[in-house]
Amino acid sequence: MVGKSNDENNTGSGVPAGIPEMGEIVGYKLRRAQLFVFQDFIETFEKMKLRPAEFSVLALIARTPGQKQTEIAEQLGIKRANFVALMDSLERRGLAERRKAEGDKRSHSLHLTPEGTQFVDKMSTVWRTHEERLVERLGGPEARATLLDLLGRLLGEKPA
Amino acid sequence: MVGKSNDENNTGSGVPAGIPEMGEIVGYKLRRAQLFVFQDFIETFEKMKLRPAEFSVLALIARTPGQKQTEIAEQLGIKRANFVALMDSLERRGLAERRKAEGDKRSHSLHLTPEGTQFVDKMSTVWRTHEERLVERLGGPEARATLLDLLGRLLGEKPA
């Protein structure tokens, strides 16, 4: 299924032994692929002026409204200090808002505005065109499912 | 083989329709996995004080000595302006060196020093322990080969 080109196969060519080729380094290829996918994402959302981090924050708020900043930030691996400016921007654009939480007066509960809800609908539709482009490159939906599974394994997720 | 949990399967639960779940977003999961792998890489090479970019530069020079800066930088997707400091550092550490190229007096040809060659040997051995850790997480060498193949497809590489 896959072309393996390990250095073990070397005969007497001029290639140094033991030194990895870039194409067989998981971290390197992962990085290049991630940059490629983000590039496509950024171009896809250029008109909507939406960055990957903003997309993910809006998606999380849309799916589970009312969570506080620290909760959203933690799920995305964003430091709460860095989350502030991000949320400020979404609030200034009128897409999301901080509300005073009921019980705990320290925390803010995050919600979409009506405009934000509309924006997220459009965003989700546009995202699908981006994702579909990736599926085509991968060679079909099964390949995408396999990729998500393998990435999940790296991240230590429980297999379904 | 893979647990698919698309939103199409939603019945009357309270989950908003059409909004992607983070776990099904290729770019997001790719990013998280890349960060995880780089974190392991950085910890693995903490004692050798080696960053991913430095690793890749040394590996390329080791495998193909004599290339000029622009060539190495371009292969790695690094802007030639940003490559300068990187190469300065490797040179200050005595691992690699710039030599005046024969024909073209503008360009430098890049080589490892003897210490650099020794360093790259050690580096390659250490890298294998890191890569082996990833293989275990993925579930075996075949899974790694499949992952490299899928990432290669995203990058538009020719199938073997």
Add this chain to the structure above:
DNA sequence: TATTGTTATACTCTATAACTATA
């Protein structure tokens, strides 16, 4: 004119410490 290496600079992401107001 074009290219190689270089400097300077700016912008985004990320990380840490410290403050405030609440708990």
Add this chain to the structure above:
DNA sequence: TATAGTTATAGAGTATAACAATA
């Protein structure tokens, strides 16, 4: 004392423009 949000700041990584030497 500890936590949520915030501010300030510093460090990577990355991007562009412009320059000198050479082609």
